[in-house]
Amino acid sequence: MNTLGGQVVFRVGPLPITDTVLTTWGIVLLLALAAFVLSRRLRATPGRWQSAVEGALAAAEAAVAEVLPASAVRRVLPFVATLWLFILVANLAGLVPGLHAPTRDLSATSALALLVFASTHWYGIRAQGWRVYLRHYVEPSPILLPFHVVSEFTRTLALAVRLFGNMMSLEMAALLVLLIAGFLVPVPLLMLHVVEAVVQAYIFGMLALIYIAGALESPESPSSEEPS
């Protein structure tokens, strides 16, 4: 059994569909259904579930607002909040018997890291324009351009590998303990899995948020837009 990557479950023509993709589809379907059901039951006076969702979304918005300018909060919030929510659920999916966390697959974490990389430039260019945005690569000196470029790729690679490494190692450790010690012994490790899932989701999302905030800062007036 290969636990370091996704296993091909079936193929659609030439395309192999791995368990990582299948689990991701399940997560997407679950979250979509939950969102759909919740959005049908929104009331001015919130119930228990609506209060929880509103509280979580308000906390996410506050966290984003602490880093980003007020004008960019609502634009970036869906991406960052989805990162937090998806990675959290994907990390916790490993606790379900028979399932593996999609984030223990480097293909999935690389996809998320690439999306963060692309979104950083997307939001930066949308906010400042091509010229202003690209100018920050040669600031304060053109000599730093290679370092900036290398930094862009390495931090993206670090995002992908950090999440992948943590979740993969956690699942591997849980599997080994389960194989060696037997029933109920891995329970503390599973609790650690929950904590690790929350922490890794938070770290991934916060790093993405910080990268986007760095892209939104104008090189000419770095403090022109104060974080709200």
Added chain:
Amino acid sequence: MTFDWTTFLLEILNFLVLVWILKRFLYAPVLAVLDARRQRLLDEAAKAEQLQRQAGELKTGYESRLAQWEKEREGLRQSLDGELEQARAAGMEKLKQSLADAEAKARARTDALATAREQALVREAATEAYGAAAAMLGRLASPALTARIADVFAEDLAALPEADRAVLRRAAAALEAGASAEIAMAHDLDEGSRGRVVAALTAACDRTLPVVFREVPELLAGLRATVGECLLQANLSDELAFFRRHG
């Protein structure tokens, strides 16, 4: 550790689809609800602030009106005090006047009573004096006194003023034929005295009159001559009556 490009691409697609779904069905409606609630809270806060401001203005207005009312009340109270003082002074003045009037009336009534009492006393004294004088003169009365008074009567007739004499003459002339003069006397007079009286009367009337003598003891002493409508009194009883009337 393997890297699968299909998984990589499908994961990108899956995540983008998830972002769209969540943005469409979760973030947008929940954020709209949150925004509506925040806006409602802001509106209510603004409304509360406006109400508080209005309450403050109303409070200020009420305090101002209360102060104004207090001022007006104080002014009215002072005016009322003044009116009450004037009314009290007027009442006191009226009462004083009334008391003075009552006092004057009482004094007048007292004076009148005193005067009446004094007059009554005078009348009583006069009556008693009359009684006493009448008793004393009654004891002094005698035929000699009557004769003496008859002589005095005759002398006075002789010295009668002309105006009285004329009146007497007219009364005597007015006597009808056969009528006579009457002389009432307290005591019977002798012929000499009767003759002097008749002579004096005839001289005063300037004619001879028939005279009838009659004895009337109530006269005490002296006589009373009646000539027609003229009455000539010369006796103690008539004198006492005169003094009693004019005492």
